[in-house]
Amino acid sequence: MGAFGKDFTSLMAFSRYSDNQWQTPSLQPLDDFKLTPASHVLHYASTCFEGLKAYRWADGRIRLFRYRDNIKRLRASAKALCLPIPDEALLDTMIKQAVLAVESEIPDLPKSLYIRPTLIGTETNIGAAGRASSEAYLYIMTSPVGDYFSGGIRPLKLLIDELNMRSTPTFGQVKTGGNYAAALSSVIRAREQYGADQVLYCPQGNVQETGAANFFVLKSKTLITKKLDGSILPGITRDSIMQLAENQGFEVVERDFTVKELISWLPESEAFLSGTAAVISPVGHLIHNNKTHAVGNGEIGQHTLAFRKQLTDIQHGQAEDNNSWITVIS
Numbered sequence: 635m636g637a638f639g640k641d642f643t644s645l646m647a648f649s650r651y652s653d654n655q656w657q658t659p660s661l662q663p664l665d666d667f668k669l670t671p672a673s674h675v676l677h678y679a680s681t682c683f684e685g686l687k688a689y690r691w692a693d694g695r696i697r698l699f700r701y702r703d704n705i706k707r708l709r710a711s712a713k714a715l716c717l718p719i720p721d722e723a724l725l726d727t728m729i730k731q732a733v734l735a736v737e738s739e740i741p742d743l744p745k746s747l748y749i750r751p752t753l754i755g756t757e758t759n760i761g762a763a764g765r766a767s768s769e770a771y772l773y774i775m776t777s778p779v780g781d782y783f784s785g786g787i788r789p790l791k792l793l794i795d796e797l798n799m800r801s802t803p804t805f806g807q808v809k810t811g812g813n814y815a816a817a818l819s820s821v822i823r824a825r826e827q828y829g830a831d832q833v834l835y836c837p838q839g840n841v842q843e844t845g846a847a848n849f850f851v852l853k854s855k856t857l858i859t860k861k862l863d864g865s866i867l868p869g870i871t872r873d874s875i876m877q878l879a880e881n882q883g884f885e886v887v888e889r890d891f892t893v894k895e896l897i898s899w900l901p902e903s904e905a906f907l908s909g910t911a912a913v914i915s916p917v918g919h920l921i922h923n924n925k926t927h928a929v930g931n932g933e934i935g936q937h938t939l940a941f942r943k944q945l946t947d948i949q950h951g952q953a954e955d956n957n958s959w960i961t962v963i964s
């Protein structure tokens with residue numbers, strides 16, 4: 635098993651949309667497929683995706699975590715991109731089909747199977763810049779992944795960026811390729827010029843999220859994250875952490891906050907990122923106007939680690955699933 639994102643299983647679930655309907659999904663080798671150079675997606679970025687995981691618990695059976703929420707979000711992304719919206723039932727079938735087809739390739743815990751549903755506009759028409767693609771491919775790739783932190787957890791260093799935006803005020807909630815393309819140059823610059831791991835986008839001084847993860851601050855017993863307003867991705871990990879924290883008596887506050895407020899909180903706070911791939915990543919330092927500010931003492935926060943353990947314990951069957959987040963599929 636190599637780096638995250640480069641090793642795939644042997645099969646994917648595939649369906650094609652044309653003549654106003656989805657074809658019956660099939661299993662295909664996860665291999666090159668044909669796409670004309672004039673495909674809508676290659677010119678006008680009609681593409682969206684999801685990311686979720688399947689786990690092989692100690693009893694050998696395979697479970698998904700909150701996958702219906704990924705289905706809902708993919709459908710919302712498809713709608714925003716004017717792509718054909720796959721039915722919930724089709725996505726449900728294809729996700730399970732893709733996972734069960736490679737069941738023998740799913741590693742034991744703490745490894746898992748990363749699942750990447752992808753929807754692209756395939757109409758052959760470079761004249762369709764201002765029109766929806768009438769054809770599409772939907773495919774579900776899978777990739778065995780290790781424990782993100784097998785090499786040890788290291789607190790991240792984020793660059794606060796008040797100039798660039800990773801998306802627009804309404805498109806930030808869409809899991810679409812264009813948003814990562816828009817963020818890329820600022821992420822590369824942050825890495826090269828500041829040695830930062832990620833950029834924390836804070837247009838006009840308002841804290842949003844990083845290029846691919848939601849951002850949290852924990853200030854004594856209050857957990858703060860930006861409210862969903864269309865500009866940030868409605869993360870499923872984000873929502874799970876908020877529910878777990880609330881159940882443990884933390885005050886959970888979804889609200890807008892500024893860079894100035896954030897910096898004033900740092901000495902007595904913890905901060906972390908959330909997303910499916912890494913679950914929770916501690917943040918140790920924030921760079922702002924060429925000055926590096928430690929979050930707390932700059933080390934991994936104890937509550938951050940506890941939240942991470944609580945969530946992965948549920949995902950791995952080592953803690954009670956009181957929210958019905960787990961679905962057994964084999």
Ligand SMILES: *Cc1c(COP(=O)(O)O)cnc(C)c1O
Nearest residue numbers: 846847848867869870871909910
């Ligand atoms: C995928 C993603 C997240 C995290 O979402 P999860 O559902 O928790 O995996 C956060 N921000 C962005 C920009 C993302 O693309």
